[in-house]
Amino acid sequence: MSRRPVPPFRLVASALAVGALLATAACSDGGDGSASADTAAQARAAEQEAAKKTPTGSPTGSPTASPSALTESGARAALLTEADLEDDWNRVADAEKWRDSLLVGEVDVSDFLTAKAEAAECQRLLDRLYSQDLLGKPSGASALAGFEQGDSRLLEQVAAYDRAALDEALKWMDSLPVDCDQFTATDSAGEKRTVQVTEASVPDVGDAREGLHVTVRGTAADNPATLTLDIAAVRVGSSAVAVTGGGLDGREITSVEQGARQGTERLRTVLDGGTPSPQPTNLD
Numbered sequence: 001m002s003r004r005p006v007p008p009f010r011l012v013a014s015a016l017a018v019g020a021l022l023a024t025a026a027c028s029d030g031g032d033g034s035a036s037a038d039t040a041a042q043a044r045a046a047e048q049e050a051a052k053k054t055p056t057g058s059p060t061g062s063p064t065a066s067p068s069a070l071t072e073s074g075a076r077a078a079l080l081t082e083a084d085l086e087d088d089w090n091r092v093a094d095a096e097k098w099r100d101s102l103l104v105g106e107v108d109v110s111d112f113l114t115a116k117a118e119a120a121e122c123q124r125l126l127d128r129l130y131s132q133d134l135l136g137k138p139s140g141a142s143a144l145a146g147f148e149q150g151d152s153r154l155l156e157q158v159a160a161y162d163r164a165a166l167d168e169a170l171k172w173m174d175s176l177p178v179d180c181d182q183f184t185a186t187d188s189a190g191e192k193r194t195v196q197v198t199e200a201s202v203p204d205v206g207d208a209r210e211g212l213h214v215t216v217r218g219t220a221a222d223n224p225a226t227l228t229l230d231i232a233a234v235r236v237g238s239s240a241v242a243v244t245g246g247g248l249d250g251r252e253i254t255s256v257e258q259g260a261r262q263g264t265e266r267l268r269t270v271l272d273g274g275t276p277s278p279q280p281t282n283l284d
Contacts, residue, residue: 070140079263085154091146095145096132098132105185126185134169144156158239200213220248241267244256
């Protein structure tokens with residue numbers, strides 16, 4: 001851990017204390033004018049040295065400002081564009097209305113050894129995936145972008161959160177492959193779905209990150225169906241990028257990883273006060 005800088009007022013106080021001691025020494029010197037001049041020069045030198053060590057930028061020596069808080073316009077600017085994604089993803093206008101009925105169901109408590117606790121966490125996973133708030137409700141600005149490619153979808157959320165709540169959400173995601181590795185959920189019509197949760201890779205970007213792979217096996221339009229979702233969440237300060245991709249066509253891990261990488265870069269650029277480039281240069 002790096003040592004904390006000494007507050008400016010302590011440096012000034014030290015300089016004044018040195019000056020006072022030198023002045024006292026001069027008074028007790030028997031009235032020698034040259035000695036008084038020497039001690040005065042030494043006092044001035046000590047003050048100048050202290051001034052050099054005092055941080056600049058504000059009268060109180062306050063530290064450099066941290067990245068700006070995420071605004072609504074900033075969240076929208078940080079969203080992925082079609083240029084950020086490879087393949088043939090097309091952006092849609094109504095992603096906030098997306099809901100998948102295969103994610104609706106009540107978790108069967110009997111599937112768990114520590115029934116209530118683990119079942120509650122798995123229920124939270126299904127509910128958050130359905131409501132599009134994987135990391136919980138944002139505490140500040142938030143924006144969504146959705147893309148389609150065939151029967152697959154890619155959803156991105158950029159949002160500001162309470163930092164402690166965001167860290168807790170990432171910790172919760174990390175626990176899911178163990179606590180919710182496989183369970184059953186039943187919808188209101190009595191149809192059962194088998195849900196499996198495993199870890200998924202996430203690019204080494206941002207300040208912290210977690211990834212999940214979720215499959216839900218049930219029925220859609222009276223036919224057997226498997227919903228496959230790859231999920232990446234990346235924290236940047238107290239903001240985050242969450243990318244979920246997949247559908248009935250299978251995995252979209254490559255696009256999710258690309259979205260997480262590009263989305264994190266765009267978010268960091270916005271938080272640093274810049275404007276994301278409309279033509280990314282670091283696509284693989």
